[in-house]
Amino acid sequence: MNVDTKVDLKYKFIETQDGLEKIIEELENQSIIGLDTEATKFDPFTAKLLLIQLATNDNVFVIDTTKVDISPIKHILESDRPLKLVQNAKFDYKLLKVQAGISLGALFDTMIAERILTMGISREISLKVLAEKYLGMIIDKSVRETFIDQSFGSSIREFSTEQLEYSARDAFVLRGIFEKQFKKLQEEELINTAKLEFSVIPAVANMELYGSLIDKIKWRKYIAELREKRDAINKEIQNDLRHLSPYSQVDLFGNETDTINLDSPLQVLEVFKKLGEELPNTAEATLKKTKHPLANKLLEYRAYEKMITSFGESILQKIHPLTGRLHPDFIQLGADTGRFACNNPNLQQIPADSGFRSCFIASPGYKLITADYSQIELRIMAEVSGDPAFLKAFHEDVDLHTLTASQMFRIPIEKVNKDKRFQAKSINFGLMYGRGPVSLANQLGVSVDESKKLLEIYFSKYKKVKNWLDAVGRQTLRQGYVRTLGGRKRKFNLPDKSDMDYTKIISSIERQGKNMPIQGTSADITKFALLFIYREIGKAKLDAHLVHTVHDEIVVEAKSEIADDTAKMVEEQMIKAGEKLLKKVPVRVDVHVSNCWEK
DNA sequence: GGGCCGAGCCAC
DNA sequence: AAACGTGGCTCGGCCC
Numbered sequence: 156m157n158v159d160t161k162v163d164l165k166y167k168f169i170e171t172q173d174g175l176e177k178i179i180e181e182l183e184n185q186s187i188i189g190l191d192t193e194a195t196k197f198d199p200f201t202a203k204l205l206l207i208q209l210a211t212n213d214n215v216f217v218i219d220t221t222k223v224d225i226s227p228i229k230h231i232l233e234s235d236r237p238l239k240l241v242q243n244a245k246f247d248y249k250l251l252k253v254q255a256g257i258s259l260g261a262l263f264d265t266m267i268a269e270r271i272l273t274m275g276i277s278r279e280i281s282l283k284v285l286a287e288k289y290l291g292m293i294i295d296k297s298v299r300e301t302f303i304d305q306s307f308g309s310s311i312r313e314f315s316t317e318q319l320e321y322s323a324r325d326a327f328v329l330r331g332i333f334e335k336q337f338k339k340l341q342e343e344e345l346i347n348t349a350k351l352e353f354s355v356i357p358a359v360a361n362m363e364l365y366g367s368l369i370d371k372i373k374w375r376k377y378i379a380e381l382r383e384k385r386d387a388i389n390k391e392i393q394n395d396l397r398h399l400s401p402y403s404q405v406d407l408f409g410n411e412t413d414t415i416n417l418d419s420p421l422q423v424l425e426v427f428k429k430l431g432e433e434l435p436n437t438a439e440a441t442l443k444k445t446k447h448p449l450a451n452k453l454l455e456y457r458a459y460e461k462m463i464t465s466f467g468e469s470i471l472q473k474i475h476p477l478t479g480r481l482h483p484d485f486i487q488l489g490a491d492t493g494r495f496a497c498n499n500p501n502l503q504q505i506p507a508d509s510g511f512r513s514c515f516i517a518s519p520g521y522k523l524i525t526a527d528y529s530q531i532e533l534r535i536m537a538e539v540s541g542d543p544a545f546l547k548a549f550h551e552d553v554d555l556h557t558l559t560a561s562q563m564f565r566i567p568i569e570k571v572n573k574d575k576r577f578q579a580k581s582i583n584f585g586l587m588y589g590r591g592p593v594s595l596a597n598q599l600g601v602s603v604d605e606s607k608k609l610l611e612i613y614f615s616k617y618k619k620v621k622n623w624l625d626a627v628g629r630q631t632l633r634q635g636y637v638r639t640l641g642g643r644k645r646k647f648n649l650p651d652k653s654d655m656d657y658t659k660i661i662s663s664i665e666r667q668g669k670n671m672p673i674q675g676t677s678a679d680i681t682k683f684a685l686l687f688i689y690r691e692i693g694k695a696k697l698d699a700h701l702v703h704t705v706h707d708e709i710v711v712e713a714k715s716e717i718a719d720d721t722a723k724m725v726e727e728q729m730i731k732a733g734e735k736l737l738k739k740v741p742v743r744v745d746v747h748v749s750n751c752w753e754k
Numbered sequence: 755g756g757g758c759c760g761a762g763c764c765a766c
Numbered sequence: 767a768a769a770c771g772t773g774g775c776t777c778g779g780c781c782c
Contacts, residue, residue: 416778418776418778419779420762420777421778421779422778436761436762436767437762438761438767438768439762439763440767440768440769441767444767457762457763458763460776460777461763461764461775461776464775464777465763465774465775465776466764466775469775469776489772489773489774490771490772490773491772492771492772494766494772496772496774497765497773497774498773498774498775500774500775501764501773501774501775503765503766503773503774504763504773504774505764505765506764506765507764507765507766532766584770585770587771588770588771589770589771590769591769591770593768593769594768594769594770595770596769597768598769598770666771667771667772669771670770670772671771671772673771674766674771674772677766678772705765705766706765706772707766708766
């Protein structure tokens with residue numbers, strides 16, 4: 156049954172200071188309020204706050220913040236009571252923090268809640284979708300755009316009735332959605348996951364607001380070096396191919412033009428064809444197997460091109476003109492396992508062994524603390540499988556890959572060479588992805604028979620690892636979901652037997668089911684760590700800030716004088732977070748204090 | 755000229 | 767060419 160929301164949504168428009176004073180008592184008495192804001196932009200630093208809407212038990216208040224100073228309700232917004240229901244709370248948190256100096260207290264985020272409830276089977280989490288799904292209400296979001304860049308400069312412009320009704324409704328629907336979601340979260344035993352996610356929102360919001368500082372000059376110098384190398388190899392390739400008409404040409408002014416677009420797979424395939432090499436595609440794996448010297452040169456060109464285009468000038472363009480820093484968007488539940496994703500720019504994919512990372516620097520007078528969990532996923536594997544050999548390795552703090560190699564090949568630890576260690580490491584990591592013998596054989600450069608043998612030996616040494624992997628794969632298929640140690644759930648749409656790709660889909664779900672408890676538990680732990688660190692910084696009022704996180708790594712900027720103490724705190728809190736979920740295996744964190752982001 | 759998608763490749 | 771889990775960015779190429 157659909158409700159026509161165009162009519163009869165009662166709201167009270169507050170456009171005077173007096174009007175605000177009159178509703179304070181009602182707001183103070185609420186245990187829960189729906190909250191939404193409207194602003195001229197999505198960027199919290201330059202947006203102008205236009206409206207704040209608060210939905211109580213009995214009323215919806217729409218407050219005109221261009222006319223009303225909202226500091227009289229600051230204490231209500233910052234308190235943990237009433238609980239604030241917000242759709243995508245991080246946005247409102249940042250806006251209110253920067254534009255009104257208000258840090259929202261306890262939150263229930265309907266968007267995050269929906270993601271938790273439908274992890275793996277849906278990404279439909281907009282307010283429009285939720286209002287329809289839970290309340291049968293069709294809401295029109297097109298009004299939102301009318302606020303964008305709405306000028307409230309010197310000239311007084313009034314809000315339209317349509318705008319006010321739209322705004323009121325967005326706050327109003329939150330309570331109904333919350334009630335349904337809360338019940339579901341309880342039924343599915345996802346309350347703890349939700350609590351963790353909600354409480355980490357302010358940590359993430361502040362991390363985004365603080366942002367990262369880049370040494371622009373050093374960055375540009377590095378790009379210039381890469382460009383030189385790329386251009387050299389490009390020229391070489393074009394010269395090699397000059398005889399292949401019609402690609403090499405001389406333009407009207409007698410200048411040579413490189414008309415083979417090396418970035419076009421179509422043109423590249425064409426060139427190979429002319430050279431007598433029929434290739435199925437131009438993927439890295441194909442080129443690596445191609446004898447022709449062009450293949451290697453092309454791979455070299457691509458490596459430089461990737462660096463320049465993905466990490467070059469485009470990242471500098473994202474530096475905020477007001478703050479001079481990068482403020483990427485950390486998507487709290489970006490991955491279905493619970494991991495963060497990151498964009499604008501994605502600082503989680505900055506090349507590790509390149510000149511780029513060292514260009515991320517501390518502010519003057521500050522230091523960067525880079526802290527990462529040591530082999531956290533393998534430790535989780537030890538915990539969930541309870542495998543005695545795995546556990547022993549971590550308790551004795553020996554290198555697991557070396558130990559694995561020594562056990563697999565029946566040689567003493569001292570006799571393990573690089574090659575043997577690499578083979579063992581490949582299996583250790585491969586396990587977590589559900590890797591098969593074919594793929595292993597290719598990485599190790601051995602036959603499939605040999606790689607099968609290696610896997611057999613491996614599993615004979617680590618029986619409980621095999622048992623756990625098999626069991627969790629079966630369990631995922633049986634129940635259609637799988638959980639992390641923190642209780643986070645990932646669901647799966649199980650295929651119908653009649654499905655053409657039935658077995659393919661089944662084995663894919665098995666692999667995802669095996670990986671989720673490992674990758675997802677790591678995400679649980681990192682989120683606890685972010686929360687703990689954020690709280691410690693607040694409690695001790697440290698001049699320190701979260702700036703970055705990459706799955707098993709956290710970067711904090713701290714005033715130089717307190718950097719070493721803060722590093723100790725970060726390490727302690729990360730270990731505490733790890734020990735919340737890992738009981739059988741020790742947790743280790745590597746910490747570095749430096750002027751830049753590095754390991 | 756914008757939207758979408760696949761190829762290719764960076765991170766953990 | 768894919769294999770082996772989770773993402774995002776840039777490009778070419780195609781569509782409207």
